């Protein structure tokens with residue numbers, strides 16, 4: 368369990384990573400080649416994202432037809448493969464989008480039977496191009512509803528209550544946003560819903576990426592002041608290209624600190640930007656360790672050399 372790893376570490380900051388399954392048809396070997404160099408830093412677990420099938424709607428023979436576009440299947444298979452290959456725990460992301468509650472129940476049983484005991488519970492993003500998130504008919508609209516379902520399964524309660532069930536034993540993580548979730552009208556509303564996820568039974572929080580540590584410090588302090596006592600794991604993504612200076616704020620709704628932007632803008636090549644990102648990452652990590660962050664959790668996004676360079680400077 369993630370919470371047990373943190374307890375056992377007794378205040379020592381751990382290292383962990385999130386990986387993204389390859390696009391359908393790509394080799395798994397590239398993924399493993401990127402994970403291998405990071406195993407030296409002994410991540411107790413690896414998180415694996417889940418990707419809802421994306422599709423476009425086209426009129427075919429006079430009927431609106433859903434045509435699947437890019438797929439990233441394999442979350443469960445990759446979790447199993449990671450557990451065998453590296454003897455680590457794998458933490459699949461479980462999302463509301465695209466699933467009915469029954470399908471979610473079946474999915475969670477697959478995970479349980481594989482020996483997976485941690486899940487990161489999320490709502491999921493809107494489908495590309497869609498203005499808003501639409502839940503599946505008969506599915507969950509918010510991550511909190513899915514937290515409730517997992518908590519019930521941990522008590523042996525299934526959707527159809529007449530069915531008796533052996534209880535599952537999932538440790539539940541949820542997402543938190545130091546810079547506010549983009550749909551929330553204000554931080555306070557977003558915070559209320561985060562608190563709801565914890566009160567319903569979530570065991571830990573993983574944050575959205577941030578580049579300004581003060582945002583994380585303020586977020587943690589606010590959580591503690593409001594009685595949220597669960598571990599809050601900072602999510603980190605080192606800057607690698609100049610383009611990311613505009614892309615990351617657009618996609619992840621975050622602020623880039625002026626010093627980082629200026630340093631990256633002064634670079635002639637992206638190789639230099641990557642170095643700036645590594646130095647910034649090391650500085651961020653040192654401060655986060657000083658603050659008492661339980662784990663430094665890196666979003667690899669298919670790249671590991673920069674994360675390795677940061678980890679070498681830290682661990």
Ligand code: FAD
Pocket residue numbers: 415416417418419460462488489490491492493508509510511542543548549550551556557558560573574575576602
């Ligand atoms: P929620 O907690 O449901 O919140 C969504 C919005 O609704 C927020 O604005 C919140 O304030 C509001 N809200 C919450 N509850 C209520 C309520 N009861 N009534 C009204 N408003 C409410 N996406 C993927 O598709 N796959 C992944 O693998 C994935 N991994 C991620 C990992 C991390 C660490 C993070 C931070 C995000 C990840 N995402 C992933 C993206 C995530 O799905 C999106 O950020 C999504 O838009 C919100 O998910 P959530 O779980 O925070 O949603």
